[in-house]
Amino acid sequence: MPEKHDNDHSEDELEQLLTGGLTLNSEEQLRDASSIAATSHEDDLDNTAYNQSSDLQGALGLFAEATQDMATATVELALGRHFACVDFCNQAVEKAAQSVSLLHYGHRSTYDHDLRALGAMVEAPHAIQVEMERLTPFHPEAFYADTPPEVADEAINAEQATSYIQSARKVLRWAKSLVLNI
Numbered sequence: 001m002p003e004k005h006d007n008d009h010s011e012d013e014l015e016q017l018l019t020g021g022l023t024l025n026s027e028e029q030l031r032d033a034s035s036i037a038a039t040s041h042e043d044d045l046d047n048t049a050y051n052q053s054s055d056l057q058g059a060l061g062l063f064a065e066a067t068q069d070m071a072t073a074t075v076e077l078a079l080g081r082h083f084a085c086v087d088f089c090n091q092a093v094e095k096a097a098q099s100v101s102l103l104h105y106g107h108r109s110t111y112d113h114d115l116r117a118l119g120a121m122v123e124a125p126h127a128i129q130v131e132m133e134r135l136t137p138f139h140p141e142a143f144y145a146d147t148p149p150e151v152a153d154e155a156i157n158a159e160q161a162t163s164y165i166q167s168a169r170k171v172l173r174w175a176k177s178l179v180l181n182i
Helices: 006-019 027-046 056-078 082-105 115-121 126-138 140-146 158-179
Strands: none
Touching (some): 056 082, 056 158, 082 115, 082 126, 082 140, 082 158, 115 126, 126 140
16 A cells, blocks of 8 residues: 555645535635645645646646536526536636646647637647537537527526536646646
């Protein structure tokens, strides 16, 4: 059995904060996550092959925002606001991919709201790019071009919204494996 390092406890706390412990009013938790990340990865950064321009702190913070958007998406689904749910899924996926961009390149990747193209830029696996593509139509500018805002929630049913949540969660799990190095 591998020896448990002091950092493992902090990394467990960080993962819990970023994947399950965030709520809609979690500014303090976001600050805690950033603090834990700085402490738990300090030694690891010296021995990791991260690109010199990597922005681990930025990646962790943006991944935390993506996780919070996922929590908001589930609340919106429960309230019957299906477009709002899927819009938050779209935002969560964008932030998750951009957190990977910060980790790999030290900056956010420029893109035109085509999430699959963003996935390709950050070298997401093909299956993840497919999940990202499913959420591309739900950027508000694109969605509202064909759907009046007053009927947006009726244009997507609860079953569809639930499937989009599952797509977004797959993308977040992929990003989590990179950003949290788990």
